[in-house]
Amino acid sequence: MAVQEFISPTSLSEAQQAVSDGAVSSWLAGGTDLLVGIRLGARDPARVVDLKQIPELTAIEIDDASVRIGAAASAFDVLHNSDVPSLFPGLAEALDLIGSTQIQGRCSAGGNLCNASPAADSIPALIANGAQCRILGPDGERMLAVEDFVVGPNQNALAPGELLVELILPRPTAGTSDSYLRLTPRTEMDIAVAGAGVSITVDESGNCAAARVAIGAVAPTALLVDAAAEALVGSQLDQAAIDAAVEAVRAAAAPISDKRGTAEYRTHVVGVLVTRALAKAQDRITEARS
Amino acid sequence: MNKPLNKMAVQATINGESTAFLCSPGQVLAEVLRDELELIGTKIGCNTGDCGACSVLVDDRLVCSCLVLAAEVEGKSVQTVEGVANGGELHPVQQKLLEHGGLQCGICTPGVVIAAKALLEHNPDPTEEQARYWLAGNLCRCTGYDKIIRAVLDAAKTMRGEAA
Numbered sequence: 001m002a003v004q005e006f007i008s009p010t011s012l013s014e015a016q017q018a019v020s021d022g023a024v025s026s027w028l029a030g031g032t033d034l035l036v037g038i039r040l041g042a043r044d045p046a047r048v049v050d051l052k053q054i055p056e057l058t059a060i061e062i063d064d065a066s067v068r069i070g071a072a073a074s075a076f077d078v079l080h081n082s083d084v085p086s087l088f089p090g091l092a093e094a095l096d097l098i099g100s101t102q103i104q105g106r107c108s109a110g111g112n113l114c115n116a117s118p119a120a121d122s123i124p125a126l127i128a129n130g131a132q133c134r135i136l137g138p139d140g141e142r143m144l145a146v147e148d149f150v151v152g153p154n155q156n157a158l159a160p161g162e163l164l165v166e167l168i169l170p171r172p173t174a175g176t177s178d179s180y181l182r183l184t185p186r187t188e189m190d191i192a193v194a195g196a197g198v199s200i201t202v203d204e205s206g207n208c209a210a211a212r213v214a215i216g217a218v219a220p221t222a223l224l225v226d227a228a229a230e231a232l233v234g235s236q237l238d239q240a241a242i243d244a245a246v247e248a249v250r251a252a253a254a255p256i257s258d259k260r261g262t263a264e265y266r267t268h269v270v271g272v273l274v275t276r277a278l279a280k281a282q283d284r285i286t287e288a289r290s
Numbered sequence: 291m292n293k294p295l296n297k298m299a300v301q302a303t304i305n306g307e308s309t310a311f312l313c314s315p316g317q318v319l320a321e322v323l324r325d326e327l328e329l330i331g332t333k334i335g336c337n338t339g340d341c342g343a344c345s346v347l348v349d350d351r352l353v354c355s356c357l358v359l360a361a362e363v364e365g366k367s368v369q370t371v372e373g374v375a376n377g378g379e380l381h382p383v384q385q386k387l388l389e390h391g392g393l394q395c396g397i398c399t400p401g402v403v404i405a406a407k408a409l410l411e412h413n414p415d416p417t418e419e420q421a422r423y424w425l426a427g428n429l430c431r432c433t434g435y436d437k438i439i440r441a442v443l444d445a446a447k448t449m450r451g452e453a454a
Binding site for chain 1: 353
C-alpha cells in the first residue's frame with residue numbers, strides 16, 4: 001500500500017478541509033471495499049480520511065417524518081437499532097445479507113452505495129424506500145435520490161471533494177411495508193445473481209395505494225422500475241397486476257451473462273423475486289393490521 | 291511496494307494493556323498485531339475479509355483485522371486470541387473446542403475462538419442455525435464445521451451454568 005497519510009476528522013468542516021488541497025484521497029467508512037481495493041491495486045489513494053469520528057456520519061436518527069442513517073453507520077448498528085429493522089424490514093434483510101458477521105461489523109449502507117456494485121444488496125432496498133442522499137461538497141449541500149446516485153458499475157455521482165453524509169428515508173406511512181430478496185447459489189456469503197426490493201402501501205380495502213419496485217444485479221446499476229409500480233398502484237395486487245409488474249421488471253432488466261447466471265436466467269429470476277418480495281411485503285402489512 | 295516513511299504513533303488498549311505502537315498510514319491491524327506486537331495468534335489467511343482467520347474484537351465489535359487500518363484503533367480496545375484465556379485457565383469456548391476436536395490444523399482456530407466468544411457474549415443461548423450463520427465468516431478446511439458448532443453450543447451451555 002502506498003497510503004501516505006491517514007486523517008481522522010471529527011467534524012464535517014474538518015472533513016471538507018482534509019480534502020481541500022486536491023490530493024488523491026479516499027473516504028474511509030467501514031473499509032470492507034476500500035481496503036480490499038487498495039490491496040488488489042484497484043484503488044491507490046495517497047490519503048485516507050476516516051469518517052467514523054464524525055458524529056453525523058455514524059448517527060441513526062428517527063423522527064416523525066424520517067429516518068436518517070449516517071453514511072458510515074455499520075450494518076451491525078443498523079440491524080441492532082431499536083427501530084430501523086421494524087420500520088424497514090426489507091432494508092434490514094438486505095444489510096443482513098452483506099458478507100459475514102465480521103464484515104457487517106464494519107460495512108455501511110453508505111459505503112455499499114458509494115462502492116456502486118451492480119449487485120449491491122442494500123441499493124434496491126434503499127431505492128424501494130425512497131431514500132435520498134445528503135451530499136456535502138465544496139459548493140455546499142445537495143440532495144440526490146439513491147436511484148440517481150449510482151451512474152454506472154462502480155461509479156457514483158460524487159464530484160471530487162464531495163461527501164455522502166447520510167441517507168434519509170421517509171418514515172413509512174400506515175399500511176406500508178418493504179421486502180428485499182435475492183438469489184445466490186450459496187445460502188450465505190455470496191453475491192446476488194439477481195435482487196428485488198419493493199415497498200408497497202395497501203389501504204384497508206386491499207387496494208395498493210403506492211408502490212416502488214427496484215431491481216439489482218440485472219443491469220449496470222440498480223433500477224427503479226416505474227412501470228412495475230404503475231401496474232400495481234390502484235390494483236388489489238391481484239394476479240393480473242402482479243403479472244404486469246413482473247413483465248415490466250423483465251422488460252427493464254438488461255443483465256450480463258457470467259459465471260453466476262446467463263442473462264436469460266437472471267431476467268427470469270428477477271421476475272420471480274419481485275413476485276415473492278411483493279407477497280412478503282403484503283404479508284407484513286396484513287400482519288401489522290391483525 | 292514502497293513503504294512510506296511517515297510512521298504514526300498509535301495508543302490503544304490491547305488485551306487489557308495500554309499499548310503504544312508505530313504504524314504506516316496504510317498498514318492494517320492484522321499486520322501490526324503480528325509483526326510489530328508479536329501477537330502471532332491472529333492469523334492472516336486471505337487478507338481480503340473472506341476467511342475470518344484474522345478475527346479480533348475492536349471495542350467489543352467482531353471484525354476482520356485485515357480490513358481495519360491500524361491507525362483506526364487509536365484510543366480503542368482490541369482483543370485478540372491471546373487475551374481470551376484467563377492465565378492458565380482456558381475460556382469455555384477454547385476448552386470445548388479441545389474436547390470436541392473442533393480443530394485440526396489450527397489456522398482458523400484463533401478466529402473461531404474470537405468469533406464464537408463474541409457470539410456467546412451477544413447471544414448466550416444461540417440456536418444451531420444462529421451459531422452457523424454467525425460463524426459463516428470463519429472458514430475451516432479441516433473439520434467440516436460440525437465439531438466446531440457442537441463445541442460452541444456446548445460452551446454456551448457451560449457459560450449458562452447448565453450441565454453438559
